[in-house]
Amino acid sequence: MEQIADFKFDIPTRIEFGNQVFKKLGKLCRGYGNKALVISYKDRSLHAFVEECVFLLKAENIATCLFEEVEANPTHTLINKGAELACSEGCDFVIGLGGGSAIDTAKAVSVATVEKIDIWEIVEGKELTQTPLPLVAIPTTSGTGSEVTQYAVISNRELKRKEGFGKKEFYPHLSLLDPYLTVGMPSSITAATGLDALTHAIEAYTTRLANPLSDLLAEKAIQLVADNLRTAVYSGQNMQSRYNMMLASMLAGMAITHADTSLAHVIGEAIGAVFNTNHGLTVALTLPAVMEYNCFTNLDKFANISALMGEAVNHLAPRDAALLASSAVRKLIGDVNVPTCLAEMGVKRDETVLDLCSRPGWDATNLRSAKRADFQDLIEGSLSPELSYWKITTK
Numbered sequence: 001m002e003q004i005a006d007f008k009f010d011i012p013t014r015i016e017f018g019n020q021v022f023k024k025l026g027k028l029c030r031g032y033g034n035k036a037l038v039i040s041y042k043d044r045s046l047h048a049f050v051e052e053c054v055f056l057l058k059a060e061n062i063a064t065c066l067f068e069e070v071e072a073n074p075t076h077t078l079i080n081k082g083a084e085l086a087c088s089e090g091c092d093f094v095i096g097l098g099g100g101s102a103i104d105t106a107k108a109v110s111v112a113t114v115e116k117i118d119i120w121e122i123v124e125g126k127e128l129t130q131t132p133l134p135l136v137a138i139p140t141t142s143g144t145g146s147e148v149t150q151y152a153v154i155s156n157r158e159l160k161r162k163e164g165f166g167k168k169e170f171y172p173h174l175s176l177l178d179p180y181l182t183v184g185m186p187s188s189i190t191a192a193t194g195l196d197a198l199t200h201a202i203e204a205y206t207t208r209l210a211n212p213l214s215d216l217l218a219e220k221a222i223q224l225v226a227d228n229l230r231t232a233v234y235s236g237q238n239m240q241s242r243y244n245m246m247l248a249s250m251l252a253g254m255a256i257t258h259a260d261t262s263l264a265h266v267i268g269e270a271i272g273a274v275f276n277t278n279h280g281l282t283v284a285l286t287l288p289a290v291m292e293y294n295c296f297t298n299l300d301k302f303a304n305i306s307a308l309m310g311e312a313v314n315h316l317a318p319r320d321a322a323l324l325a326s327s328a329v330r331k332l333i334g335d336v337n338v339p340t341c342l343a344e345m346g347v348k349r350d351e352t353v354l355d356l357c358s359r360p361g362w363d364a365t366n367l368r369s370a371k372r373a374d375f376q377d378l379i380e381g382s383l384s385p386e387l388s389y390w391k392i393t394t395k
């Protein structure tokens, strides 16, 4: 693709990456504050890590308060509750330990604690008046990239809304990326989060905002997921695959920070708002149809995706190589023991989903504009494994 636009690139987050970097938590948190609100999951599946967190901070005379109430698709009411706790306990920094939901919650709590208003007002556009509390992100999954982005996704069940929104103040101050923390992750979560990372990488690579640096990050992330996700799912103790998937998640997160996501995430968030589905799976199951919709906007890039995912593209013309990209994604989805279509996740045709997708400007990052009828075709093409966007639109 012709690259003609100026671009800037800025990641304010300090990254500590490597096996056992979690052990350095206490020392690395010196200077952030005297009492941390540690945010993690309601099911306490990560409670051993939370306890270690408390121990490591205590060694540096840093007190802690625990908020283990996060569930998938965190809501504004959960965030407001966390902020009230941080205020009443006098916490002066926040740690998010877990997957994207825990880190997104931590981002939003760090804002709501100082703003002292309903976080939904911020989601709806109210400007920040205070500097958020310092934030430390410790991912235990490899997928959302939230540890290096300015985005948080927050749900409002009453309004049936799920909004991703970003502010530069949302970047974590510090992210500890320790692949050992992902070794115990169940294979189903490994698969779903890994496919989220792939979707970030492919979408960032093909949006209107892609730039030469985000392309480099996205290309590497696509290749890492294609080469390592199967091993991470079926051989979770394999440290090389865990390391590479965490690296892929981080690189794809950096890519979307600058190039954004596109229609798979627009549709995925809308479906998630209505059906409360798993984020990574929902966007990944929509991705092949979106790739087919976009394929002819940039043959070279889609041909390159095919090559990066291991398709035999030598000697193929760019058009023929590009056509293999969506099937390469379908093969990977089919190999990692997850639902292979939206209908298997309980998603049905739904007017509210279409209303949410079709809001003006929500196709702005995509190289090809999309109207309500296009979103309808994209969802229809993702409902069954026998369907595709191409089949829907050529019948």
Ligand SMILES: [Fe+2]
Binding pocket: 144, 196, 199, 200, 265, 279, 280, 283
């Ligand atoms: Fe995502």
